[in-house]
Amino acid sequence: MSDVEKIAIEDTKKWLLEAVVGLNLCPFAKAVVVKDMIRYRVCASSQPADLLAMLREELQYLAAADPDKLDTTLLIAPKALPDFLDFNDFLTECDDVLMDLALDGVLQVADFHPHYQFGGTDVDNIENFTNRTPYPTLHLLREASIDKAVAAYPDASLIFERNMEVLNKLGHAGWAQLGVAARLHN
Numbered sequence: 001m002s003d004v005e006k007i008a009i010e011d012t013k014k015w016l017l018e019a020v021v022g023l024n025l026c027p028f029a030k031a032v033v034v035k036d037m038i039r040y041r042v043c044a045s046s047q048p049a050d051l052l053a054m055l056r057e058e059l060q061y062l063a064a065a066d067p068d069k070l071d072t073t074l075l076i077a078p079k080a081l082p083d084f085l086d087f088n089d090f091l092t093e094c095d096d097v098l099m100d101l102a103l104d105g106v107l108q109v110a111d112f113h114p115h116y117q118f119g120g121t122d123v124d125n126i127e128n129f130t131n132r133t134p135y136p137t138l139h140l141l142r143e144a145s146i147d148k149a150v151a152a153y154p155d156a157s158l159i160f161e162r163n164m165e166v167l168n169k170l171g172h173a174g175w176a177q178l179g180v181a182a183r184l185h186n
Contacts, residue, residue, distance in 0.1 A: 002044060004042070004044050004078060004079075004184060005042040005044060007078075007183050007184055008042045008076045008078045008134075008135055008184060009040045009042060009076065011134040011135070011180070011181075011182055011183055011184070012040060012074055012076050012133065012134060012135065012137065013040070014134075014179070014180055015133055015134055015180040016029065016033060016038075016074075017033070018178045018179070018180050019129075019175075019178055019180050021033055022178070023163075023166050023167075023170070024166070025130055025163050025166070026159070027149075027153055027159065028145075028146075028149035028153070032071045032072055035071075037069065037070055037071040037072065038070075038071070038072050038073070038074060039058075039061075039062070039065075039070055039072070039073040039074070040073075040074050040076065041054065041058055041073060041074070041075050041076065042075075042076045042077075042078065043075065043076070043077045043079075043080060044078070044079060045079065045080060046079040046080050047080065048080055048081060048086075048090055048093075050080070051075075051077050051080045051081070051090075051138075052090075052093055052094070052097060054075060055075060055094055055097055055109070055138060055140075056097050056101065058073050058075050058140055059097065059098065059101055059103055059107055059109075059140060060101065061073070062107060062140050062142070063101075063103055063106060063107060067142060067144070067145070071141075071142060071145050072139065072140060072141050072142065072145070073139075073140040074137055074138075074139055074140075075137065075138040075139075075140065076135050076136075076137050077135060077136045077137070077138070078134075078135040078136075078182070078184045079184075080136060081113075081136045082114075082115075082136070083115075084113050084114075084115040084116060084117055087111070087113050087136050088111075088113075091109070091111055094109045094111075094138060095109070105143055106142070106143055106144075107140055107141065107142060107143065108140075108141050108143060108146070109138050109139065109140055109141075110138075110139040110141060111131070111137070111138060111139070112131050112132065112133040112136070112137040112138075112139060113131065113132065113133065113136050113137070114132055114133060114134060114135065114136070114182060115132070116128050116129075116131035116132045116133075118131075124172070126164075126167040126168055126170075126171065126172065126175075127163075127164050127167060129167055129175055130160070130163045130164075130167065134180060134181060134182035134183075135182055135184070
């Protein structure tokens with residue numbers, strides 16, 4: 001494993017533990033972290049086509065894996081698509097791969113980016129940080145796991161609102177203190 005891959009995985013794990021699990025931004029994440037059911041993969045290329053090819057491989061890998069041993073994959077792209085709008089446009093191609101593999105409804109791809117910005121928000125709005133990772137990241141999830149988690153969580157629709165409260169209390173200074181920024185630069 002290259003230094004780029006090691007650092008990208010370390011930074012992503014820190015973000016996952018400190019922000020996602022630590023702040024409980026996703027109440028479903030802790031169980032898969034504790035059970036070590038996450039696969040971390042890094043696309044070291046800067047080319048979107050290489051990331052797309054790796055996405056295809058990882059979707060097939062996850063679909064074939066035993067769901068009791070592997071629940072989700074984080075595909076990290078530290079050198080690809082540093083511009084959020086380019087990354088956002090790229091997601092259409094990701095959906096096309098999912099459909100091409102006939103995995104729509106079986107798996108889904110969630111997106112995270114260091115400059116994530118929800119539509120209708122300002123760049124620095126704190127709610128954008130719910131989807132900000134150290135590096136552009138594609139989160140491959142099993143639909144069955146999502147359904148099971150949502151059924152077990154009484155008010156899943158309120159997660160986003162709760163996250164906004166948490167991040168507003170934390171603020172930008174508190175987020176910076178988490179130390180979940182990337183160490184690699186594109």
